[in-house]
Amino acid sequence: MTETITEYGYGNAVECADGEFTGWHHWNYDPFETRSGPFFMRREDDGSYLSAFRAEQRHMNGAGSMHGGCLMTFADFALFAIATDELGGANAVTMNLSSDFLGAVPVGALVEARGEVTRGGGKTIFVRGLITADGNPALSFTGIIRKFSKR
Template sequence: MSEQDEGYGSAVVCTEGEFVGWHHWDHDPYESRSGPFFMRREDDGSYLSAFRAEDRHMNGGGFMHGGCLLTFADFALFAIANDELKSGEHAVTMNLSGDFLGAVQSGALVEARGEVTRGGGKTIFVRGLVTGDGKPALSFTGIIRKFSKKA
């Protein structure tokens, strides 16, 4: 289903389905069950994250659950900051905040784009926008902190 690829850290390339050629992290059980979520580098060098909304992502009202949108935003945070993170480097989300802008229906293509607003050190600041079929669903900002894994 997937294989390791250069330039995406520990992400693997998807080899089947709608997201063939896209990358995903397969070492996070929660993220894998929630998504899986995918990313690819665009021609302009930025990263696009995406997944297809399914009934299992919806809340009781029939729209995408806010927790799912924020989980995806957390994935996108690291995809957007991919070039700031060296392969094998450890990092955590220090802060993630979002504003819900609109509903996402089952079957929608959910995408996230953004930018690193400050990087270069141990702390990376990111902002982005999640859309459902091209319509704004969530604006988000986040802070990633790099750390050394202690033996």
């Protein structure tokens, strides 16, 4: 996968230059997310952010469906993608992430997350979203992000 670093709308993100997610962005400074994904994001025409990745065998559990931990890791990624504008490049951490599993995700599915900031404007940002697999609901989530200053 060819990549270039860009600061266009995503802070310090990497733009994918080839493959299925050409033109999409991802963060490459989180070792766990990088090993789990990579997960990709892009700004939609309406200004919202869409996150996505392709389900692979390595994402599956023993029963052959996507591991719940993988879905929640993706939800955490999507939380920050959805809140990109509200974050304004600030460092932040997840204070809370709650989810409800709605359906199985098979190998090969296009996994997407969409959502909205329900409250922002300060150091605490509230987000809700929905993850789908090939358009079918897989996980709903809500989260709270807390901005912080570098020490």
